Amino acid sequence: MIASIFPVSQSNSTSATLCVFYVIFHINFFSYFANKEQEITNTQKDIEEKQKLLDERLVSLYMSGQTSYIDLLLSSDDLTDFISKYYLISELATYDADLIQSIRDSKAALETAKTDLETAKSQLEANK
Numbered sequence: 415m416i417a418s419i420f421p422v423s424q425s426n427s428t429s430a431t432l433c434v435f436y437v438i439f440h441i442n443f444f445s446y447f448a449n450k451e452q453e454i455t456n457t458q459k460d461i462e463e464k465q466k467l468l469d470e471r472l473v474s475l476y477m478s479g480q481t482s483y484i485d486l487l488l489s490s491d492d493l494t495d496f497i498s499k500y501y502l503i504s505e506l507a508t509y510d511a512d513l514i515q516s517i518r519d520s521k522a523a524l525e526t527a528k529t530d531l532e533t534a535k536s537q538l539e540a541n542k
Contacts, residue, residue, distance in 0.1 A: 443538055450531040457524045464517045471510060 483503050490496035 443534070446534060447531065450527055450534070454524060454527050454531065457520055457527060461517060461520045461524065464513060464520065468510075468513055468517065471513070 486503065487496060487499055490499055
């Protein structure tokens with residue numbers, strides 16, 4: 415099969431080996447490109463989903479009006495209610511912070527993947 419792509423005489427095994435190496439190298443490189451492009455696509459989808467969640471959370475906060483966490487805590491009926499509200503507020507704040515950090519991390523990973531892909535493409539072009 416290789417001989418049909420790269421005509422090489424049977425007596426020249428070094429050339430045949432180099433041809434095989436060349437083909438394997440390019441197959442691996444194209445596989446790398448495909449994997450990186452899939453990684454970029456998946457990361458973009460992940461960012462969009464997380465951004466949608468954050469947008470919904472921000473709309474919810476806006477719609478709730480001027481109610482602050484302090485007002486919510488002070489409206490507690492008893493100590494158990496206060497502790498429950500404090501726990502829920504703490505969980506919401508942690509969720510919000512984690513979501514924002516996750517979006518930042520995903521955007522950084524996306525930029526890294528794009529840079530890696532562009533670098534690999536440049537190296538391939540330079541080696542032609």
